[in-house]
Amino acid sequence: MILIGFFYAEQCSVENSTRRHPLQQETPQETEVPTRVELCKADQVAAGTALRVEAAGLTVAVFNVDGQFYVTDDACTHGPGSLSEGYIDGDVVECNFHNGQFDIRTGEVVSPPCMIPVKTYPTVVEGGAVFIEVD
Ligand code: FES
Numbered sequence: 001m002i003l004i005g006f007f008y009a010e011q012c013s014v015e016n017s018t019r020r021h022p023l024q025q026e027t028p029q030e031t032e033v034p035t036r037v038e039l040c041k042a043d044q045v046a047a048g049t050a051l052r053v054e055a056a057g058l059t060v061a062v063f064n065v066d067g068q069f070y071v072t073d074d075a076c077t078h079g080p081g082s083l084s085e086g087y088i089d090g091d092v093v094e095c096n097f098h099n100g101q102f103d104i105r106t107g108e109v110v111s112p113p114c115m116i117p118v119k120t121y122p123t124v125v126e127g128g129a130v131f132i133e134v135d
């Protein structure tokens with residue numbers, strides 16, 4: 001009787017656990033596959049400009065740098081600034097709030113007062129639309 005109770009408890013803990021037995025194969029559903037999210041049409045973002053887009057719970061800035069598209073979080077890492085409303089000079093965007101600057105291609109800080117890089121997203125243009133890949 002005690003053994004049956006132990007077995008039942010063991011089964012319940014396995015069902016409620018996300019841990020996998022070492023011999024259990026990973027199923028395709030458990031593999032992390034990036035999700036592709038359509039943000040806008042490429043022709044909505046002229047060269048040298050940016051567009052603020054909300055999609056999939058994200059608020060991002062889509063930049064067109066000489067025909068190449070890049071996507072970052074729209075929120076400045078320093079404060080309430082919106083990078084899509086910033087000043088763009090080549091591949092640098094200057095925040096519209098305290099004038100900190102970021103590299104649009106990498107998200108790295110170019111100029112203070114920003115200290116933390118802004119998140120960038122893998123970006124694909126396909127069929128005239130701009131997509132990002134999110135985990
Ligand atoms: Fe962007 Fe301060 S909020 S530089």
